[in-house]
Amino acid sequence: xxxxLLVAYDGRGFHGFADQPGVPTxxxxxxxxxxxxxxxxxxxxxxxxxxxxxxxxxRGQVVHVDLPEPLPEVRDRRAGGGARPMSGADLxxxxxxxxxxxxxxxxxxxxxxxxxxxxxxxxxxYRYLVWNAPVPDPLLSPVAWHVPDALDLRAMAAAAxxxxxxxxxxxxxxxxxxxxxxxxxERHVHDATWSAATGPExxxxxxxxxxxxxxxxxxxxxxxxxxxxxxxxxxxxxRRNVADLVALLRxxxxxxxxxxxxxxxxCLVDVAYAP
Amino acid sequence: xxxxLLVAYDGRGFHGFADQPGVPTxxxxxxxxxxxxxxxxxxxxxxxxxxxxxxxxxRGQVVHVDLPEPLPEVRDRRAGGGARPMSGADLxxxxxxxxxxxxxxxxxxxxxxxxxxxxxxxxxxYRYLVWNAPVPDPLLSPVAWHVPDALDLRAMAAAAxxxxxxxxxxxxxxxxxxxxxxxxxERHVHDATWSAATGPExxxxxxxxxxxxxxxxxxxxxxxxxxxxxxxxxxxxxRRNVADLVALLRxxxxxxxxxxxxxxxxCLVDVAYAP
Numbered sequence: 222x223x224x225x226l227l228v229a230y231d232g233r234g235f236h237g238f239a240d241q242p243g244v245p246t247x248x249x250x251x252x253x254x255x256x257x258x259x260x261x262x263x264x265x266x267x268x269x270x271x272x273x274x275x276x277x278x279x280r281g282q283v284v285h286v287d288l289p290e291p292l293p294e295v296r297d298r299r300a301g302g303g304a305r306p307m308s309g310a311d312l313x314x315x316x317x318x319x320x321x322x323x324x325x326x327x328x329x330x331x332x333x334x335x336x337x338x339x340x341x342x343x344x345x346x347y348r349y350l351v352w353n354a355p356v357p358d359p360l361l362s363p364v365a366w367h368v369p370d371a372l373d374l375r376a377m378a379a380a381a382x383x384x385x386x387x388x389x390x391x392x393x394x395x396x397x398x399x400x401x402x403x404x405x406x407e408r409h410v411h412d413a414t415w416s417a418a419t420g421p422e423x424x425x426x427x428x429x430x431x432x433x434x435x436x437x438x439x440x441x442x443x444x445x446x447x448x449x450x451x452x453x454x455x456x457x458x459x460r461r462n463v464a465d466l467v468a469l470l471r472x473x474x475x476x477x478x479x480x481x482x483x484x485x486x487x488c489l490v491d492v493a494y495a496p
Numbered sequence: 497x498x499x500x501l502l503v504a505y506d507g508r509g510f511h512g513f514a515d516q517p518g519v520p521t522x523x524x525x526x527x528x529x530x531x532x533x534x535x536x537x538x539x540x541x542x543x544x545x546x547x548x549x550x551x552x553x554x555r556g557q558v559v560h561v562d563l564p565e566p567l568p569e570v571r572d573r574r575a576g577g578g579a580r581p582m583s584g585a586d587l588x589x590x591x592x593x594x595x596x597x598x599x600x601x602x603x604x605x606x607x608x609x610x611x612x613x614x615x616x617x618x619x620x621x622y623r624y625l626v627w628n629a630p631v632p633d634p635l636l637s638p639v640a641w642h643v644p645d646a647l648d649l650r651a652m653a654a655a656a657x658x659x660x661x662x663x664x665x666x667x668x669x670x671x672x673x674x675x676x677x678x679x680x681x682e683r684h685v686h687d688a689t690w691s692a693a694t695g696p697e698x699x700x701x702x703x704x705x706x707x708x709x710x711x712x713x714x715x716x717x718x719x720x721x722x723x724x725x726x727x728x729x730x731x732x733x734x735r736r737n738v739a740d741l742v743a744l745l746r747x748x749x750x751x752x753x754x755x756x757x758x759x760x761x762x763c764l765v766d767v768a769y770a771p
Contacts, residue, residue: 229703231634278635280703313631322637327703356588359506360553360639360763362597428504428555428602488635 224312225336226251226284227328228269233363233485234323237275238282240267247273250324251284251316258315259307261289270342270492274444276484278364281346281491285338336494344411344493346437349450349486354429365431366450366486372457374417374432379463380456381413381434384449384470391473393449394442395481408445411437415453435490447481455479497565499587500611501526502603503544503557508638508760509598512550513557515542522548525599526559526591533590534582536564545617545767549719551759553639556621556766560613611769619686619768621712624725624761629704640706641725641761647732649692649707654738655731656688656709659724659745666748668724669717670756683720686712690728710765722756730754 228251236244240252252265270283292307309329316326335341350365352358357367387409394406413436434450452469455461469477503526511519515527527540545558567582584604591601610616625640627633632642662684669681688711709725727744730736744752 229631229634231637280633280635317631322632322634322642325631325634327631356504356592356600356602357597358555359504359597359600360555362506363638364635367597 222290223285223287223332223336224309225328225330225332225338226286226326228282228284228324229280229327230278230282230324231322231363232273232276232278235275237277238269238271238273238279247279247282247324250320251326252286254316254319254324255286255288255312257319258312259288260293263289268338270338271345271347271441271489273487273489274447274484277487277489278485279489282489283338283342283492283494285332285336338492341494342440342492343495344437344439345441345489346435346491346493347441347446348488348490349434349436349446349482350488351432351434351450351454351486352429353432358428361431363485364488366483368454368458370458372432372454373459374415374430374457376459376463377415377432377453377457380453380466381415381436381449383463383467384413385410388470389473390442390445390470392469392475392478393445393452395444395448395475406442408442409439411439413437413449444481446487447484448478450482450486451479454482498560498562498607498611499584500603500605500607500613501559501561501601503559503599504555504602505553505557505599506597506638507548507551507553510550512552513544513546513548513554522554522557522599523559525595526601527561529591529594529599530561530563530587532594533587534563535568538564543613545613546620546622546716546764548762548764549759552762552764553760554764557764558613558617558767558769560607560611613767616769617715617767618770619712619714620716620764621710621766621768622716622721623763623765624709624711624721624757625763626707626709626725626729626761627704628707633703636706638760639763641758643729643733645733647707647729648734649690649705649732651734651738652690652707652728652732655728655741656690656711656724658738658742659688659711660685663745664748665717665720665745667744667750667753668720668727670719670723670750681717683717684714686714688712688724719756721762722759723753725757725761726754729757 230247235247238247240246240248248267256265267284267286294304295307295311296302297305312329313326352361352365352367353372390408391406416433418431452466505522510522513522515521515523523542531540542559542561569579570582570586571577572580587604588601627636627640627642628647665683666681691708693706727741
């Protein structure tokens with residue numbers, strides 16, 4: 222039976238989501254834990270909504286997996302030790318016991334017929350955090366890019382505005398290995414905003430500004446969010462202006478594009494599906 | 497000359513602030529980095545405002561240290577490579593290059609005459625974070641205690657109210673090794689509050705509640721904040737009520753006191769000095 226999983230992870234310990242032989246990946250860790258929990262005889266194949274890169278975090282990654290049917294029974298201590306079918310809550314408990322807190326299964330539900338975590342997704346929401354302060358913050362450093370330069374947040378917001386809509390994002394995407402030049406890189410950005418959060422949970426009073434980039438699109442190409450963040454931060458620093466960014470977008474070439482911002486500031490927050 | 501330092505650290509890699517032979521401590525790391533930066537011939541002795549335990553974080557630790565005088569000169573690249581006296585900003589740069597992001601020197605300033613980081617402090621502000629959700633959060637787990645049980649925040653706020661004022665906090669303090677029973681454990685709590693933060697930087701929508709305990713007092717005895725947090729969370733869970741907590745406080749004995757909450761949720765936020 223097909224299951225739909227909601228997954229969070231700290232990307233720092235993994236070479237990205239997608240399974241690769243010989244290196245720790247989120248998919249590899251999760252497939253192993255699910256196989257042990259369900260005593261699957263065959264290797265499990267996981268499909269995710271957003272193939273996050275090495276070091277990128279997630280709070281709302283969506284995954285589907287076909288689990289062996291029927292699932293093994295579990296003993297219910299509250300029901301006097303009687304056996305009952307394994308539920309989604311049991312899967313959550315059995316997986317988190319193995320992987321938390323680096324990887325956390327937030328939910329596990331039987332999927333709707335025809336559900337595909339990647340193909341059925343209609344929008345992805347990513348968030349990027351920038352710690353804008355003279356010195357780094359030890360507690361934010363795992364989740365935010367430290368930028369010590371003065372940043373013009375209004376200019377960055379204007380830069381974000383300029384990428385909203387449908388565009389060929391070729392100039393902000395790293396081409397996938399083996400992919401030809403005619404791979405479609407047209408994407409539709411529903412929303413992109415920069416905002417400042419000075420909440421007391423983050424940073425602390427008077428130490429700096431935590432800047433947040435929120436972007437939602439139908440889909441993203443490789444390194445697109447991090448390349449856009451880098452370009453917006455360049456605008457914030459005054460190294461380029463919004464017109465330069467628009468010209469770069471229209472040029473549809475990687476020449477002149479900035480190096481992507483570091484992965485640890487990025488988090489896949491949420492994936493939307495048609496109701 | 498005496499210097500006043502403002503220090504932040506991720507407590508996870510250290511056996512607390514205070515120097516101990518053979519184990520990594522914040523004081524040990526900082527003294528080493530300062531000695532290298534200033535080419536001090538003698539070991540440096542650091543005095544801090546709040547002796548945080550193993551695993552406890554800080555964003556606003558205050559430290560004093562007597563540095564050799566005069567400090568070595570530094571070459572100023574902008575001034576054509578000419579030498580000039582080492583400044584506080586140079587110290588910040590030279591120390592952070594060695595220790596950041598685990599330990600960050602936020603500021604270094606010549607201290608006022610007679611300044612003592614510990615004795616001159618008039619108040620310390622600590623914050624404790626509780627992640628109240630069914631499952632852990634990978635990105636909050638370094639800084640917040642995960643409590644899956646339902647918590648009554650109002651009852652916890654009432655429990656916090658009950659500790660405000662001057663009390664003998666013996667029942668919430670671990671007695672220092674070698675200290676007799678007559679060590680004064682009277683402390684004055686200026687303020688203690690529980691509040692909920694559901695900011696988008698933390699956790700993420702719909703995943704749980706981040707609860708925050710803020711407490712300010714003239715001084716704290718050993719494990720006092722973590723013991724109070726633990727008692728308040730017990731009240732939130734319905735395992736004790738506010739009257740139990742008051743009785744425990746009045747009993748002036750460790751019997752019946754809860755085990756302290758884990759260290760990684762705690763952070764020394766700020767230290768106040770008389771103007």
